[in-house]
Amino acid sequence: MKAMSVRVGPETEDIFTDEFFKSLDCVITALDNVKARRYIDSRCVDACRPLLDSGTLGPKGSTQDVVPYLTESYSSSNDPPEPTIPFCILHNFPNAIEHTIEWARDKFQGLFVSGAEVMNNYAAKGPAFVDTLDENLTVRLESVRTLYHDLVEARPKTIADCVRWARIQFQDFFVNTIDKLLFSFPPDSVTAEGVMFWLPPKKCPVPLVFDPHNDEHRGFIEAAANLRAFNFGIEQVRNMKAEDIEAAIAGMELPKFVGTQKQTLDEHGNLKEESSEADSDSDKQMKEILAKLPDSKSLGEQPGHPVEFEKDDDKNYHIAFINACSNLRAMNYHIPTVDFQRTKFIAGRIIPAMISTTAVVSGLQCSELVKVVQKKPLECYKSAFVNLALPLFTFSEPVACPVNKIREGWSFTMWDKIRVEGDITLGELCKLFETKYKVDVDMVSCGTAMIFSGFLRGDVRKKRLATRVTEAYKEVTKEEIPAGVKTIPLILTCSDKESGEDLDIPTVEYILP
DSSP: OOOOOOOOSGGGTTTSOHHHHHTOSOEEEOOSSHHHHHHHHHHHHHHTOOEEEEEEETTEEEEEEEOTTTBOOGGGSOOOOOOOOOHHHHHTOOOSHHHHHHHHHHHHHIIIIIHHHHHHHHHHHGGGGGGGSOSOHHHHHHHHHHHHIIIIIOOOOSHHHHHHHHHHHHHIIIIIHHHHHHHHSOTTOBOTTSOBSSOTTOOOOOOOOOOTTSHHHHHHHHHHHHHHHHHTTOOOOOSOOHHHHHHHHTTOOOOOOOOOSOOEEOTTSOEEOOOOHHHHTHHHHHHHHHHHSOOGGGGOSOSOOOOOOOTTOTTSSHHHHHHHHHHHHHHHTTOOOOOHHHHHHHHTTOOOOOHHHHHHHHHHHHHHHHHHHTTOOGGGOOEEEEETTTTEEEEEOOOBOOOEEEETTEEEOTTOEEEEESSOBHHHHHHHHHHHSOEEEEEEEETTEEEEETTSOHHHHHHHHTSBHHHHHHHHHOOOOOTTOOEEEEEEEEEETTTOOEEOOOEEEEEOO
16 A cells, blocks of 8 residues: 555646556545545546545535446536625625635636636637637736736736735725725715615725735735746745835835726626726727737747645645735725634635544445445445434435437446547548447547547548547647546547437547557
8 A cells, every 4th residue: 555645636647547547446535625526536437436435514424426337426416506705795895704705715816827827828829819718808808908917018027026016916906996996985975865875784995005014914915926926937935024025116106096987886786887988999909909919939838827726735825815815805894804724714615624523424435335345236325414413314325327328229328438449540430430330420529629520621621530549639739648648538429320310429438559
């Protein structure tokens, strides 16, 4: 047995290869988020290995059995969405620390994840990257403006550049945004009904005055500057002093809010603004900005380094940024601030584990593992939900995997795959399915990449059919096949040779030569 402390995910598939998962008899998990569960579930389905999933939430606990050819997978069903904070409260009228922490997490995503991803997207696809952005034209324009700002106007080269950028963010978040809100709704505002606007639960905000000697102010600048440095591959600097920040921002000209047009509230309580002339030609503005961007090929493969939120590393500035950002917004709205650990619990959605719940869930998993080893039939397995606070113990038989009938004598489940070996061309792949399975192949795709379509122009189609599957994959995706990958999952869209009806067939597991 070998213990490892390595994150399991797409970035470590060179370690946790297809062979690794196929070498396992069973996978047992106790993960803390749905995304990770879905990823492990997909690898178990690909490797056709049983998965015993579990989770705890205070006194609550659950187990779920995923058994090849018997049950559906974990991802076959969806949990109900988590309750969300209304947009108007989150962005304009917070009244609790949970609201400001959620707002800070949103800023974290926008500043240190989305921006770097857009840069990489532009570097990979050039101007065509616009098609991958939000369909809303205003949102697209803002993304393009941010890209131009990051690549041309203010691309940082030193940590001092990052400090100045962080100071501008402070001015925007905690001064100008508040001034803008108070311009439209001053402290003595009244509604159309003659009632004071700033009545509980609304809290009338106040702008902050920046002070690098204030721990929260300095903490925000240090965390934001270092995360910005990470985005651009600049060496980080820890334990910034007030004097260091003052030296970096000396002589800066900060943007100031100048009120020209007051905002109003829509029927949902959200702020709205009348469209200006500048907003009416967003498409034209976007094209002008795109024309001024540097050649995407000059940026390299990955000009930006997106931050991947990790709550368990106290030194990576992730929780530090959220804590400082949240507390500063709390100060704006007269909300009591919280310490680092409390922010970590709320932002990471952490609920303390109870040893009694863990013991019960572990025991339930062990009992299901015995059934896996003994290869019991479906009716013997039991997924469980417990709540020790009530107490409540409920057991249910896992949902059987659905059987899809293709034609008489040919059916499959989600666990079935058609395996194809040999270094063959797309034409040979299509011919194989035509002769062996009596179907015409209309389209071949891998993930989101379409590597063959019957609708291609004649000469292009002929050339593609003569291309080997691996070369077509690399040509369309512009990526090399990762080291350690031994199979490529192909989705074939087919039609019956005789009737012409569209058919759903199992995933094709193309075994690399």
